[in-house]
Amino acid sequence: MSNMLDLSAAQPRALPGSTAAAQAGWVLLFAAATAAGSRLEIPHVPVPFTLQTLAVLLAGAFLGARNGAFSQAAYLLAGVAGLPVFAGGSWGAALLLGPTGGYLLAFPLAALVVGLLIDRYRTLAWSVISMAAGLLVVFIFGTLQLYATTVRDFGAAVTSGFLIFSWWDILKLGAAAMIYHEAAKKWRRLPVERDRG
Numbered sequence: 001m002s003n004m005l006d007l008s009a010a011q012p013r014a015l016p017g018s019t020a021a022a023q024a025g026w027v028l029l030f031a032a033a034t035a036a037g038s039r040l041e042i043p044h045v046p047v048p049f050t051l052q053t054l055a056v057l058l059a060g061a062f063l064g065a066r067n068g069a070f071s072q073a074a075y076l077l078a079g080v081a082g083l084p085v086f087a088g089g090s091w092g093a094a095l096l097l098g099p100t101g102g103y104l105l106a107f108p109l110a111a112l113v114v115g116l117l118i119d120r121y122r123t124l125a126w127s128v129i130s131m132a133a134g135l136l137v138v139f140i141f142g143t144l145q146l147y148a149t150t151v152r153d154f155g156a157a158v159t160s161g162f163l164i165f166s167w168w169d170i171l172k173l174g175a176a177a178m179i180y181h182e183a184a185k186k187w188r189r190l191p192v193e194r195d196r197g
Contacts, residue, residue, distance in 0.1 A: 003018075006150060007119055023067055026063055026067065026071075027063065027067050027070045027071040027074055028071070028074060028185050029071075030055060030058070030059040030062075030063060030071035030072075030195060031069070031071045031072070031074040031075040031078065031167075032056040033058070033059070034052050034055040034056060034071070034072065034075045034085075034107070035051075035058070035075060035078065035083075035085035036051075036055070037050055037051035037052040037054055037055045038050050038052050038085060038086055038087045038088075039089070040076075040089050043088075046099045046146060046151070046161070047099065047100050047101070047103065047142070047146065047160070047161055047165070048085050048087045048088065048100075048148055049165065049168050051172065052087075052107070053107075053110075053135060053138060053169060053172055054172045054175060055177050056072060056107050056110050056111050056112075056114075056134065056138070057110070057114055057131045057134055057135070057172070057173070057176040057180075058114065058176050058179060058180060059071045059072060059111045059112025059114075060110065060111035060113065060115040060118070060131075060133070060134055061114055061115065061127070061130070061176070061180040061181065061184075062183075062187075062189065063111070063115065063117050063189070064115045065111075065112045065113075065115030065116045066112075066115070067113075067115075068100065068111030068112060068114065068115040069108040069109070069112040069115070070108075072107035072108040072110070072111045073108045073112065074104070075107065076096070076104060076107065076108070079091045079092070079095070079104075080093045080096070086100075086104065087100070089146075097107055097149070098149060099145065099146050099149075099150040099151075100142070100146075100150050101149075102140055102141040102142040102143070102144055102145025102146060103139075103141065103142035103145075106137050106138045106140070106141035106142060107138065109137050109141075110134040110135065110137040110138045110150045111131050111134065112187075113130075113134045113137055114130050114131055114133070114134035117129070117130035117133055117170055118130040118131075118180070122182075122184070124177060124178070124181045127177040127180050127181050127184075128173065128174070128177045131173050131176055131180075132173060135169055135173060139161070139165075139169075142161055142162070143157050143158055143161040143162045144157075145163040146160070146169065147161075
């Protein structure tokens with residue numbers, strides 16, 4: 001019986017604050033983290049290298065599917081509303097229709113996918129797989145829109161919109177998975193979305 005109690009006490013827990021206001025605060029914090037990631041930029045045409053997807057992956061992992069997606073929707077809405085939160089300090093709805101728009105529009109879905117998958121197993125390998133699925137969503141949408149708007153050759157779109165970023169996103173994927181895996185030993189969720197124990 002004491003062993004069972006010890007195991008229960010060792011389970012990951014959510015940080016205090018299950019109120020709507022607390023959850024909204026975490027959602028906005030991750031939206032701001034995505035905006036900050038857009039400013040850490042290595043210019044490249046047609047799509048720059050940024051740290052945005054690091055925040056997207058962590059949002060899905062820590063906030064869960066719903067709130068992770070909300071955080072990225074809030075980020076996009078801030079940019080559409082005129083705040084300079086996109087790469088290079090840009091903003092506006094027109095950017096979402098351009099060559100980089102597919103990547104941005106995929107952020108909420110990517111966070112949703114990560115949030116849905118990541119709790120199935122508590123291993124580093126599964127964290128990597130879950131986040132890789134989220135990244136794949138971003139690159140599928142991004143490459144397709146890049147092809148449709150700018151690079152009218154599908155092979156060239158895959159090369160310039162996906163393959164060229166592989167090394168960069170492997171680094172971000174590894175960093176995000178390690179951050180989540182270590183932090184989740186204590187806090188699996190930041191706001192309490194569905195953990196009520």
